[in-house]
Amino acid sequence: MRPVRLSVLTAAAVVAALTAVTGCAEKSDSAGGDGAIHVTATDTACEVSKKDFPAGKATIEVENKGAKVTELYLLFPDGRIVAERENIGPGTKATITAEIKAGDYEIACKPGMKGDGIRQQVKATGSGAAEKRSPEADAAVSAYRTYVQEQADETLPKAQAFADAVKAGDLEAAKKAYALSRIGWERTEPVAESFGDIDPKVDVREDGLEAGQDPAKDWTGWHRLEKSLFQDGKITDQDKKLADTLMADLTDWQKKVGQAEITPTSMANGAKELLDEVATGKVTGEEERYSHTDLVDFKANVEGAQKAYELLKPIASKNDPALAAELDKQFASMNTLLDKYRADKASYEFQSYESVKEDQRKELSDAVSALGEPLSKLAAAVAK
Known part of the structure; x- marks a missing residue:
């Protein structure tokens, strides 16, 4: 299991860990004009560019503007993980590419990488994920x-x-x-x-x-x-x-x-x-x-x-x-x-x-x- 408290090595850069907070907000749809789902994480909010997006292959762009290490989860309603990225340090960005079926989901930012995180309900629509694989x-x-x-x-x-x-x-x-x-x-x-x-x-x-x-x-x-x-x-x-x-x-x-x-x-x-x-x-x-x-x-x-x-x-x-x-x-x-x-x-x-x-x-x-x-x-x- 990934650590929630990280030690600092004098020879290696490792980010310090933290405590969880709550709160969630939605961002304007215009931020997702390139087709990606944009998530801006802070220590108190999880701003998502769009609540509805096409099913299929999706790109989630995450930027941590907080002072704490965070992580991003895309979750099924029952809590199972569809996609995740942990250890997103302050001032850094991460990209997650995932295949998403039509349905209801939650996006969760977790400042401090503990607890239930800051959650936003989202929905994937259409039949994109049903496309035949190679x-x-x-x-x-x-x-x-x-x-x-x-x-x-x-x-x-x-x-x-x-x-x-x-x-x-x-x-x-x-x-x-x-x-x-x-x-x-x-x-x-x-x-x-x-x-x-x-x-x-x-x-x-x-x-x-x-x-x-x-x-x-x-x-x-x-x-x-x-x-x-x-x-x-x-x-x-x-x-x-x-x-x-x-x-x-x-x-x-x-x-x-x-x-x-x-x-x-x-x-x-x-x-x-x-x-x-x-x-x-x-x-x-x-x-x-x-x-x-x-x-x-x-x-x-x-x-x-x-x-x-x-x-x-x-x-x-x-x-x-x-x-x-x-x-x-x-x-x-x-x-x-x-x-x-x-x-x-x-x-x-x-x-x-x-x-x-x-x-x-x-x-x-x-x-x-x-x-x-x-x-x-x-x-x-x-x-x-």
Whole structure:
């Protein structure tokens, strides 16, 4: 789960996080004259250029004019995520390309990246999203759907091994199983996040709890157990119960994966979201602050992003061959760099992130930026 409080590295630029506010306003339709949906986010408002727009391939242009980091969500009425972009820093802009079916939706700006955000009801009309996809696009979606289901299926036995070790009170076995149990989740996290309710149960950190939640009662999931294992150095009776809760929530995820709304643009946006996960959680050391297994998550995020890209590559290569060539180059460079920190290419035995020096973290951060920039253009390329 992406952090809501970001640490500052002296060698890498990372934006600070914040608190949520409320309020919403509508902007004049004239601002959307270029066909895009323009969203102006501030710390107290979420101005949207149009409440009604054609269904089909849509572009959402977001500008953060506030003083706080924000994020933008396009949501189904039931809260499922259609498209999102997190970590939009003050004074910066972001573009989201998405395929949107006819129907009612909400656009939500979240200053501080917490809470329900500032919401605006919008509607997509017409039949644009019903246009027939190319065979390449259909093949990409089908293969990615298979991939995310496989990752969920493969996660359950690994998570069960972790849970069993916790329930047996075997501290060392639980520590050893912890990072490996998270790989499938980290590879496909944007799909899990699209359901809204599962991610906070499974992957939230203590500082990601909502206002009013009690860590002693409301904090569940991997990171709650991570703290017990790696910081407290003991397994309590409550931890054993939490292991069962984790398995119940992961089983729920595994059953729901097949219902996820997947499109070529959601795959591309999800790949970028995984790189954002790396930039704001793994490079900073925030994600695995007790176990320091950040490099395992880092690698899994990159693998998930690369899988989505490779499935979309036939489309991207046709529509923007220069972009595809750059992405091939940057993914190769990233993987070569990560290989420096593990025993061999076939293993997931990465060194502790505590041992990664500041200049090395800067190198990793620069590589993420070099990959993230072209990856942010993938959705637009596959939507052409």
